[in-house]
Each structure stands twice: as C-alpha cells, then as structure tokens.
Amino acid sequence: MDNYITDRNDTIENLLSKEHYFQSLLQVLHSNDILNNKELENIQVQILDILRETANYYTKAESYSVRVEVAEQIMLSIYYTIGSFLKGKTSIKERITLIKENTMKYLFSEGEKVLKIKIEESKELLKNVQKNKLKTGNYAYIDTINYGIPLFFIEYDSRFAAHETQGSIDYPLAIDEMDLVGIEYINEYLRKIDFENQFCSHFDSHEIENLLKSFDKNSDHILINIFELVLTNYLGCMLLGKEGITLDITDIEKRYLKNKLGKLKEEEFNEVISRIVEDIFKEFTINDINFINYINKTIYKIMPNIKKNIEINKLENTFITFKNANENLIRYEDGESLENSRFKGITEEIRECDKVENKIQIIREEIHSLRDLVDVLGSDCIFDYEFIEIFKVLDDFEISLLLKYIPNDSVMDVDYGTESEKEWHEKLKEYLNMINEEKKSKIIAESLNIIL
Known part of the structure; x- marks a missing residue:
C-alpha cells in the first residue's frame, strides 16, 4: 500500500480541491480504498463532535443548537482548518498517516495554529505592501491596499468562518488563482502584489503613470494590472536593446519589433523571450524562486498576445507608446x-x-x-x-x-x-x-x- 501511495502521489494531488482540500482528500482516499468505510465514518463522527463543541462557543453555551445554515458554515470552517494543517505537509503519504494515526480534534487544533501564524504573516505582508505601494491614482489599487484588505482582518473569523474571504478586493493581479479562499487567499494575494510592487519599484513612478495614461486616459478608474503593463513594455524595451530602465516604445520601434519578431519561428521566438527574461532577472537581481515563477507565469500569459498582434499587424495592442498629452499631467x-x-x-x-x-x-x-x-x-x-x-x-x-x-x-x-x-x-x-x-x-x- 505504501508503494501504491508513493507511486500515485502526484495523481492524487491533482484530484484535490484547493478550496475544499480536506473534503476532497477524504473522498479520493475513500474511492481508492486507502480509507475504508469504518475509518471514514469514525472521522465524520469526530468532526461532528468538533462541530458541537464549536457551536457551543458560538452560542456562548446558551444553547445546544444553531440554525442549519450556521451549522453548515461552521462545518466548512472546521474542514478548512484541518485542511490548512494537512496542506503544509510534504507528501500524501504523510497526510494519510496523520489522518489515520491522530484524532480529528488534534488535526483541528494544529490547523488553528497554522491559521494564526498565517494571519500574523499576512498582517506583516500587508504592512510591507502599504509601505512600498506604488504612487498611482488607480482607484482599485489604492482602495484595495488601504481599505479592502485591512477590512478583511477586521471581519475575518478564523473560528466560525475560516473559509470565508471577507473584505473588498477589486484590484486584479496579473495571475490570480481564485481557487483559494479565506486567509490562504489573502496571504497569496499579498505575496503576489508584493512581487508586483517590487518589480515596479525599479521604474520611475512618473513613467509608470505615463504608461497608464497612454493605455487609457481613464486609467485611474478602470480595473487594470499595473505590473503586467509595466512588464510587457519593459520586455519590448529589452527586445529593442534600449539602454537604461525605461518604458516608452515609439511607433517606429514597434514597427521594428514587428519585423524582427515576425521573422522568427515559434521555437526561436520562445528562445528570444526566455533570454530576455533571464536578463531581466539578472538586471534586477531577482533570486526568489516564487518571484521568478510569478514573472514567468505572467510572461507566458503575455506571449500569445504578442504573437497574435504581430500576425494581425496590431502590435500597438501589446506595446504602449507614450502620448504627448501626458506632459500636462498634474x-x-x-x-x-x-x-x-x-x-x-x-x-x-x-x-x-x-x-x-x-x-x-x-x-x-x-x-x-x-x-x-x-x-x-x-x-x-x-x-x-x-x-x-x-x-x-x-x-x-x-x-x-x-x-x-x-x-x-x-x-x-x-x-x-x-x-x-x-x-x-x-x-x-x-x-x-x-x-x-x-x-x-x-x-x-x-x-x-x-x-x-
């Protein structure tokens, strides 16, 4: 059985839901006969005991019953808390051992510790993000960092609703994986926006605002990802071999890029982009593997648009040319x-x-x-x-x-x-x-x- 689990570790992992991790893990283990009926029933009975105890806290011991809707929410919170603990383990085999050899109350208690640590980590991340936020007039960016995410920490209830994502988060990330919820989503969101801020900090804030206004004169009021626009134009500048850390690409330079990139086969195109991205990592001394992966994912998202717009002769839809009207910015x-x-x-x-x-x-x-x-x-x-x-x-x-x-x-x-x-x-x-x-x-x- 151990060999079977080891061999199927990746297969099982791919079947699991990030949002409903523990529930999906139990379901997969049961359907693969790793957990038998008796073991599964025992787990469910133990979780019901945790539900009764938590519901007692919810009513402040004034009642032994709660509304069905409340009980369902508390149950989801319990599953989420246990799942948060199990997610931190390195292998399916280790998680199975924990489930089989420990009480659900123990796993729940360890999950509560994990959530507390993640909450504190996220609060520190928020402080850093607020400290290093971009100088921009984009409302969604400002409102999310200054008000929306802080509201999450005010309203978040890790005991009775750990799975819920409170607050108001309107600003879109370049890569936003929406299959996470609760503090896990907020933690991931803050890490990513911290990466985006770090990257954009290498550029003059006035150039970034020029870029946004040239993209759309109402850029303050629309939902756009600033990092993706900055990364795209800087990629173009690097492809042009421009010196210095600049973002502007002229119409003539866009025509040059179309001719240069349009002649490349797909494999050659991919190699050229890969070399440029490696140069960006070196230039900005980016060594964090998670940061590197985030930029690579964003580049992978951008590349099809570059190819398509070269083919239809619409490279202006990818690379932005600064407009002279921006000289009048206040x-x-x-x-x-x-x-x-x-x-x-x-x-x-x-x-x-x-x-x-x-x-x-x-x-x-x-x-x-x-x-x-x-x-x-x-x-x-x-x-x-x-x-x-x-x-x-x-x-x-x-x-x-x-x-x-x-x-x-x-x-x-x-x-x-x-x-x-x-x-x-x-x-x-x-x-x-x-x-x-x-x-x-x-x-x-x-x-x-x-x-x-």
Missing part, C-alpha cells in the same frame, strides 16, 4: 490625514450640526487632506441637499480632485461603492449637471490629468 501631493480618533470626533461634530453653513465651516477649518474630505463625504454626517451646498464652496480644482474618487470607466457613471459613497457620487454628478458645460468640461479634463 501631480498632486495630499495633505496629512487626521488620526482616526480625531477624524471620528470631527464627523460626530458635523453630524450634530443643524445648519449646513456650520458643517461647511468645520470642514474648512478641520479637514486638510483630500482623503479626509472623501471620507467625510461618505461618513453619514452630510445629507441630501447639503452635499450640493458643500460642492458650491469648493473651487474647481477641488471638484476635479473629488472626481478622482469616483471609481468607474467614466467619471460621470456612479454605480460603485457603499450606499454612503454612492450618495455623494450621485450628488457630485447632480452638481456637475447644474453648472455650465464649459466649466464642467474643464473640471473633468483637469481631473483626468491629475496624478494622486
């Missing part, structure tokens, strides 16, 4: 944000005001950063017509800045965010429709050129 440095306790006190003071004039006075005197102003607008302390009155006293540039925080393909479409955020988005749209067209066009155009 780089905005925000003021210092308030401490949470101070901010909370101000919003409560605003909420208690009966007159909008008093609310405006508090905002003018106490709020000195765009981020705080946006948060005030979405904090349920300003209501209905008061938004319009506040917008009226802001200057055009301040209105342009606020438009940067309406995260959509079009600055005039407002169907995203919490209910409070949607309200001020709608009111800003209403205000813009009240002013003359020339002024509105100027505000929107200026907003598109702002880099936060």
Whole structure:
C-alpha cells in the first residue's frame, strides 16, 4: 500500500480541491480504498463532535443548537482548518498517516495554529505592501491596499468562518488563482502584489503613470494590472536593446519589433523571450524562486498576445507608446490625514450640526487632506441637499480632485461603492449637471490629468 501511495502521489494531488482540500482528500482516499468505510465514518463522527463543541462557543453555551445554515458554515470552517494543517505537509503519504494515526480534534487544533501564524504573516505582508505601494491614482489599487484588505482582518473569523474571504478586493493581479479562499487567499494575494510592487519599484513612478495614461486616459478608474503593463513594455524595451530602465516604445520601434519578431519561428521566438527574461532577472537581481515563477507565469500569459498582434499587424495592442498629452499631467501631493480618533470626533461634530453653513465651516477649518474630505463625504454626517451646498464652496480644482474618487470607466457613471459613497457620487454628478458645460468640461479634463 505504501508503494501504491508513493507511486500515485502526484495523481492524487491533482484530484484535490484547493478550496475544499480536506473534503476532497477524504473522498479520493475513500474511492481508492486507502480509507475504508469504518475509518471514514469514525472521522465524520469526530468532526461532528468538533462541530458541537464549536457551536457551543458560538452560542456562548446558551444553547445546544444553531440554525442549519450556521451549522453548515461552521462545518466548512472546521474542514478548512484541518485542511490548512494537512496542506503544509510534504507528501500524501504523510497526510494519510496523520489522518489515520491522530484524532480529528488534534488535526483541528494544529490547523488553528497554522491559521494564526498565517494571519500574523499576512498582517506583516500587508504592512510591507502599504509601505512600498506604488504612487498611482488607480482607484482599485489604492482602495484595495488601504481599505479592502485591512477590512478583511477586521471581519475575518478564523473560528466560525475560516473559509470565508471577507473584505473588498477589486484590484486584479496579473495571475490570480481564485481557487483559494479565506486567509490562504489573502496571504497569496499579498505575496503576489508584493512581487508586483517590487518589480515596479525599479521604474520611475512618473513613467509608470505615463504608461497608464497612454493605455487609457481613464486609467485611474478602470480595473487594470499595473505590473503586467509595466512588464510587457519593459520586455519590448529589452527586445529593442534600449539602454537604461525605461518604458516608452515609439511607433517606429514597434514597427521594428514587428519585423524582427515576425521573422522568427515559434521555437526561436520562445528562445528570444526566455533570454530576455533571464536578463531581466539578472538586471534586477531577482533570486526568489516564487518571484521568478510569478514573472514567468505572467510572461507566458503575455506571449500569445504578442504573437497574435504581430500576425494581425496590431502590435500597438501589446506595446504602449507614450502620448504627448501626458506632459500636462498634474501631480498632486495630499495633505496629512487626521488620526482616526480625531477624524471620528470631527464627523460626530458635523453630524450634530443643524445648519449646513456650520458643517461647511468645520470642514474648512478641520479637514486638510483630500482623503479626509472623501471620507467625510461618505461618513453619514452630510445629507441630501447639503452635499450640493458643500460642492458650491469648493473651487474647481477641488471638484476635479473629488472626481478622482469616483471609481468607474467614466467619471460621470456612479454605480460603485457603499450606499454612503454612492450618495455623494450621485450628488457630485447632480452638481456637475447644474453648472455650465464649459466649466464642467474643464473640471473633468483637469481631473483626468491629475496624478494622486
């Protein structure tokens, strides 16, 4: 039996679900007669005992029963916790031994330890990601790192819902494997975005913003992966043999690339790309095998697009040429944000005001950063017509800045965010429709050129 397990180790592993790991492992082991009926029934009985004990914690010992939906969620959480422990073992044989020779309560307890470690690791990763985040105005990127992922740690419940992925994560990774859930997904997400930030840190932030604006003038409001765009254009620059760490590729250079790459057979094309990628690893001193694998996976994703666009003479769909309009970009440095306790006190003071004039006075005197102003607008302390009155006293540039925080393909479409955020988005749209067209066009155009 040991030889059988060793021989089929990879086959069994490929049959397992990353999301429902323990359940799929039990199913595969049972269907292959590695676990018999009696062993499987014993495991299920033990898990039910863990469920009863956990449900008792859930009700704070006030009841011995919970709703069916709650019991099902707790059961999934238990399976997830045990699976987290077993995933960390190096072979199927070791996992089988653990299942056969230990109680489920022991495996569950060890799984809880694994989750606690992963939570702490992920919190440290988040600190690093926030510290080294890119200077970009892309809303999804900013919102995910500053608010969405921190929200996960506030709401995550490793005891009763370890398998659930809380928070709000909108920013797409270059390679996003969605078959993970819970803290495992967050941990993986943070590792990958850390890799992406590390790579992009080698480039001038103004060049990166130029690249994004040249890709789409509304790049702040669309879901794009910054790293993939940067890697693609730098790959093109390396293929051109350009000196220095630059991202711009001219139209003439794109024609040269088409002629150069279009003559290569598939095997030759793959070899050329492989050599360039190796040069990138050396140039940026990338030695981490996981980092290397992530870049290679992204390159593998990019390559078919390069080939296809060479064939149809649309290489501009792969490599981006900077647009001269980007010379008009406005780089905005925000003021210092308030401490949470101070901010909370101000919003409560605003909420208690009966007159909008008093609310405006508090905002003018106490709020000195765009981020705080946006948060005030979405904090349920300003209501209905008061938004319009506040917008009226802001200057055009301040209105342009606020438009940067309406995260959509079009600055005039407002169907995203919490209910409070949607309200001020709608009111800003209403205000813009009240002013003359020339002024509105100027505000929107200026907003598109702002880099936060």
